[in-house]
Amino acid sequence: MKSAKSPNHEQMLNVAIQEARKGLDEGGIPIGAALFHADGTLLGKGRNRRIQKDDPSLHGETDAFRNAGRQRSYFNTIMVTTLAPCWYCSGLIRQFKIKTVVVGESVNFSGGVEWLKQHGVEVIDLHSETCIAMLANYIRDNQEIWNEDIGKE
Numbered sequence: 367m368k369s370a371k372s373p374n375h376e377q378m379l380n381v382a383i384q385e386a387r388k389g390l391d392e393g394g395i396p397i398g399a400a401l402f403h404a405d406g407t408l409l410g411k412g413r414n415r416r417i418q419k420d421d422p423s424l425h426g427e428t429d430a431f432r433n434a435g436r437q438r439s440y441f442n443t444i445m446v447t448t449l450a451p452c453w454y455c456s457g458l459i460r461q462f463k464i465k466t467v468v469v470g471e472s473v474n475f476s477g478g479v480e481w482l483k484q485h486g487v488e489v490i491d492l493h494s495e496t497c498i499a500m501l502a503n504y505i506r507d508n509q510e511i512w513n514e515d516i517g518k519e
Contacts, residue, residue, distance in 0.1 A: 445467045
């Protein structure tokens, strides 16, 4: 049994998955994220809303980060995301010294995972079949939008 001080990464991922589903229902890219305190307390959640808000900077991780509001420190936080963070979001993680990232999947896109690990960030990849399938289906049906999202010509 997990202690109260040991957060349940699967439960945390479920928060991000719900955000990804909301984004998909809104006509956006199904990527969700949530920022938690290391004790498992939810600080903020969000989703990729680039399409919905016509804002190229509104990725899932940045939305969750913004929705968490200003924190005195981010060292004892955990970023949970349905997809490996892109370079932009990886930079956010490094800039604010978030020490743990829980990733739903890195099959469809590996982003900055290796770079984060090289810089001492603990990356926990849950290899979620739900996350893999949700994004794979989206990419299959929306290749042009996906390429735009990852900066591919």
